[in-house]
Amino acid sequence: MIRLLLFWTLLLPCCVAAQTIDLSRATAVNLVSDKQVLRRSLDVLQEEVQKRTGIRLPVATRIPAQSFIALVLEKDKQRLPEGYRSAASIGPEGYSLVAGPKGVAIIGKDARGLLYGVGRCLRKMEMRAGKLTISSEATLTSTPKYPIRGHQLGYRPKTNAYDAFTVARFDQYIRDLALFGANSIEIVPPRTDDDATSRHMVLPPMRMIAEQSRICADYGLDVWMWYPNMGSDYSHPDSVRKELNERREVFSKVPKLDALFVPGGDPGDLEPDVLFAWLEKEAAVLREYHPKAKIWVSPQVFRPTQAWFDAFYKHVNKEYPWFGGVVFGPWIKTPVQEIRKLVKPSIPIRHYPDITHNYASQYPVPHWDLAWAMTLGREAINPRPNDEKAIHNAFDEYGAGSISYSEGTNDDVNKFVWSDQDWNPETPVIETLRDYARLFLGPDVAEPVAQGLLALEQNGRGAVLANDHIDRTLVQWQALERSAPAAVLSNARFQMGLIRAYFDAYTRRRLLYETELEQEARDRLSAIAPGRSLAAIAEARQLLEKAWKMPVQAALRSRCMALGDSLFRSIGAQLTIEKHGAAGGRGNFLDNIDIPLNDAPWLLSHLAQIEKVESEDERLRQLAEMLHRTDPGPGGFYDHFGDPASWKRVLGQLPWEQDPGSLVSPRVSFGVGLVGEEWVDEIKATGFKGQITPRAWMKQAKALYNLPLKIAYSDLDRTATYRMRISYTGRFRSRMKLVTDDGSVIHDFLQTGEQPIFEFDVPRTVTADGAVTFIWNCGEGERGSQVTEIWLMRK
CATH class of the missing domain: 3.30.379.10 (Chitobiase/beta-hexosaminidase domain 2-like)
Incomplete structure (x- = not known):
């Protein structure tokens, strides 16, 4: 070890x-x-x-x-x-x-x-x-506590900035990371699960990868390479020969390579016997050019089975001479503390933390507001200093250090926090932030910038509507903007913080405005005088459309767009698809700056259909049904598990700091995930059977893999019989089974994603004592169970 x-x-x-x-x-x-x-x-x-x-x-x-x-x-x-x-x-x-x-x-x-x-x-x-x-x-x-400390800097189109880096910019970025103790840089080969090139690249991928390796050698840093198995067949001799020839070409062109990281999946799923047989052949080629390099491998697999894991760890514990260790990263079912028990003590574990993504990821922001998921999205500029320290310190003792998974500059602050924690887990976050601001922006702004970065993280805590801290954060950054010298104002690291302050404040102001407009429209539709349904619909439409016809705080929006353009010019940050050439869902959060934050799209689509109904009575009936979609009826219960108020019913919740990856307790997740819809990167709730879906379907409770999802009710009427309505939406289209704590089956395994709403009778014996716990399990190899809404309705 x-x-x-x-x-x-x-x-x-x-x-x-x-x-x-x-x-x-x-x-x-x-x-x-x-x-x-x-x-x-x-x-x-x-x-x-x-x-x-x-x-x-x-x-x-x-x-x-x-x-x-x-x-x-x-x-x-x-x-x-x-x-x-x-x-x-x-x-x-x-x-x-x-x-x-x-x-x-x-x-x-x-x-x-x-x-x-x-x-x-x-x-x-x-x-x-x-x-x-x-x-x-x-x-x-x-002296550093952990011997592996680094970050992945992949020169590929999927990143939000790296593909626009020049050689000089990579040199400076690698140097910056080294100044905070990084000793390893992970590069990627020309062929991955990505396009071969992008419009931003100044050098062909192979030439830039060689330059990255050379730069690291100049600084005396270790070079790792993440190399997924992208071939279609790793058992046929012809296919194997082709793959080995590709490796030979890549390995021969990088001047320094100390370790190869081959993921078990995400992408490149292989059965363990095939995987390790291939790795032995790959290792022979690797050592032709880099004799001391070893291969590390991760048990990453999207749809894992116990047989897969048993075979994987059997191979790991053979300790092949070319084998370096195990990597713990995203989409690994087994907690790292369990992996430490499964592998021999002599085998090191390297962390591969996802410091980039906000949700649908290894370490999502806990209980994030839906407004942030819709606008900032999965991969925005995301300083999370306190979160990163908490995540690091929850698991650091089980590994030999970390090389982070990064998709560009949006996680810039997180890299430096993580490196400092790998050097010394006792380092206070504020010390790292002060060093970061002092070195990169200057001593005169060190303290306000450090505190401003903490304030940006605090913006994401709790409900946006109630978080007036967001407005104070903008005031703090605007004060800096007025007083800072020109060199600071033009510095990309300052602008990355500044754009988030403006974006967050603009989003909150829009949410306040659009929430009130929706409520006014609902009030108008709830108090219709006889014969005035069509007029009320027209008035409600006018109110809802004010959100984009009469927008608020246009100056905040304009500042965001100007800063986005400046960041693109200075560091190649790609914050929009069309203008800046971002890959979809990869940091292009400015594309979401005007996305509706209320249920206007869903309401307007329904109103358009109801207008076509000829009968006044039928129009009124359909309007009432629309307005009271969540009504469970007298004596009934309704819960939306994207709402913190309903999370009191979700059992098995560990404190987030103990389980930030949600491998042993449930999490909040985002995504509609119905057939015909884009997944969570395009979280706009459109497309299901040509209809627009309610905003509530974008956020749900989730338990990963075969972890049971348990939701409990008490204070039920012991004499009543209930019918259960459930909405199943979310990123995964899993097969799920629902039982109760007494073993009653509510429904057997069914495929979710085909339709959103299901209804089932609840046996009276289940609720006879006034309480019930519902338990969802998914089939082996599925990615998890997810539940969005529950209605318990008295029959």
Whole structure:
């Protein structure tokens, strides 16, 4: 097992008062003679300081009389002046940073330790034009806890920005990540579950992948490659030969490759016997070009069976000589703590956390409001610093570190938080955010930007209608916008926070407006004078159409669009499909900026049909049916499991921090998922039999895989007989069975997704004691059970 490392030993007593050390005239002292050890650490120090201050640090090989910033290996620290020789023990990849009256010593255990020490120094410096200072409080010794720390940077069209990166932009982004302790970058091959190229690419994929590998080699970082099995047959000799020839071409062109990650599925599902037989052949080709590289594999499979897992772990525990370890990522049924028990202690586990997606993902935002799912969508700019720390710390002890799943720059903040947590899980989130803002935006805005990023995460907590925090967040960011210098205003990392502040406030203002318009329209339709149904329908239509004919806060919308254009120009961020060339559902949240946030589309479609009815009485009857769709009748019960108020009935809920991936407890999910509809990426509730569906069908309760979904009712009438109506909608089209806690079968396995509404009689014996728990299970190999609405109606 890759051993875990100790970290964080402070060098100076806490009682020593902090001093500000002026380094504006400092000399960079290089006490490292081996160029393979020094690599680019000195260049990084000089270049990053010069970018921010205009100061080009001169270089010497001896400590000068004036101020200095010295780079040295631990074994040579005696070359430093007394008082700068850290006495603390440093582990692999660790460093000591010693700040004293005359300067700073960066003492690295090894080549990476030097780079990370430079990164820590840069993060703590205050850099202004012509001025460079650091506090004596920057002194510390630190060694990373986990040996794998990195992120996937896939040069492919499906990402929301990476396919627009130049070589120079990849170099800077990889450098930025390294300054926060990343030691691994995962690249992807030219052929994946994606288009071969995009309009944004400045180099052919194979050439850029080779450049990514070279950049990592220059910095001394590990290179991983995510390589899914996209072939149609991995058992026929001709097919295998073709696949091996492709691998040979790819592996031969990347100058550095330390590990290959082959997912068991998502995409490329193979039976374990076939998978591992193929991996052995692949490993032989890999080692022709990269002799020390090993293959890691994940038990990712969309429709898992127990037989599949039994065979998979049997192969894993054989410990093939080419085998590196197990990867725990999205769409893995087994909790990582269980995987740790299933595999031998000598086999390492690498986390593959999804830090990109907001829902329909490994770690969705808990109890997210539907308004956010409809507008921000699955892959928006999504700073989630506190969530990422909670997710990391829930499972970090079961693995040897992480390489995150990322689809572009929208998760930028999350990358740096995750790297800091892999280095030291005790790091407070606010410290990372302050370092992030200080280094990338400047010391004068560090605190308000750090707090502003926390405020953006808080925008997503609870019901949007009731969350006036969203408006305060915009005020905070607008204050920054008025006072920040031009360099900050044009910085993409500032603009990514700013656009979310504007977008969130605009969405809330629209939701308030459109909710009130819908209520006014419903009131108009509920109080129809005799013979005036057609007039009332016309009035209701006018009210509902005001949402787009007389929109609110157009200035907020315009600012969002302008910022989207600016982000596209600066970093290739693709926030719309048509204008910016985004892949559908891959970060194009600006396309959803005007999506209706009330039930106007559903109401208007019904009103259009009711208008055609000739009978006044029939029109009134259909209007009443529409307006009272959720009415369970006298003494009945109605619950919508996208509504937090109904979640009190859902059993088995662990605190989110204990189960953020919902592998042992249910989650809220989004998506209509009926036949003829696009799935959750196009969450617009249209298409089922040519009709528009109610907004309620977009959000439901879900239990993944074969986890039972349990919903309990009490306070039922013991003397009554109930009929149960259920709406089954959602992303998955699963076969589900419904029973009760006493073993009664309400319905046997049925296929969902074909129709939304089902009705069943509930046996009187089931509710005779005034309570019942309904239990849903899906068939083996299904992706989960999901329930949207329940009506319990007295017969």
